[in-house]
Amino acid sequence: MKIEMPCIVCPNSCNLEVEYEEENGQKKIVSVSGHLCDRGITYATDEITHPMRMITTTIKITGAHIARLPVILSDEIPKELIFNVLTEIKKIKVKTPVNEGDILLENILGTGVNLLASRSLL
Numbered sequence: 202m203k204i205e206m207p208c209i210v211c212p213n214s215c216n217l218e219v220e221y222e223e224e225n226g227q228k229k230i231v232s233v234s235g236h237l238c239d240r241g242i243t244y245a246t247d248e249i250t251h252p253m254r255m256i257t258t259t260i261k262i263t264g265a266h267i268a269r270l271p272v273i274l275s276d277e278i279p280k281e282l283i284f285n286v287l288t289e290i291k292k293i294k295v296k297t298p299v300n301e302g303d304i305l306l307e308n309i310l311g312t313g314v315n316l317l318a319s320r321s322l323l
């Protein structure tokens with residue numbers, strides 16, 4: 202199978218052409234072209250074989266002058282877990298004081314990734 206995808210690693214936005222095979226649900230890269238540097242190969246390979254995503258969102262907070270606290274994951278998670286992780290995040294209720302970097306939820310769904318406060322609300 203052959204697809205095209207823009208490389209989002211740098212502003213050059215190279216248009217990558219990626220050929221891969223799929224067997225028993227496992228994808229394997231055959232070739233990558235259109236890249237100006239090797240980071241494009243790494244990006245295409247990761248995106249096809251095990252795509253990862255970062256989540257930033259907001260959660261409810263009480264006791265602050267604003268109603269929602271911006272939060273971010275400590276690392277990327279597998280793309281297929283986004284919905285389940287967001288469901289876990291939605292369950293959280295926090296109240297002030299919260300400091301930037303505070304861990305609000307630890308090892309979400311066994312991923313080893315934590316949910317962190319993106320700002321302080323005291």
Ligand code: SF4
Pocket residue numbers: 208209210211212213214215235236237238239240241242
């Ligand atoms: S392949 Fe290299 S030069 Fe092209 S967008 Fe990706 S990182 Fe940038």
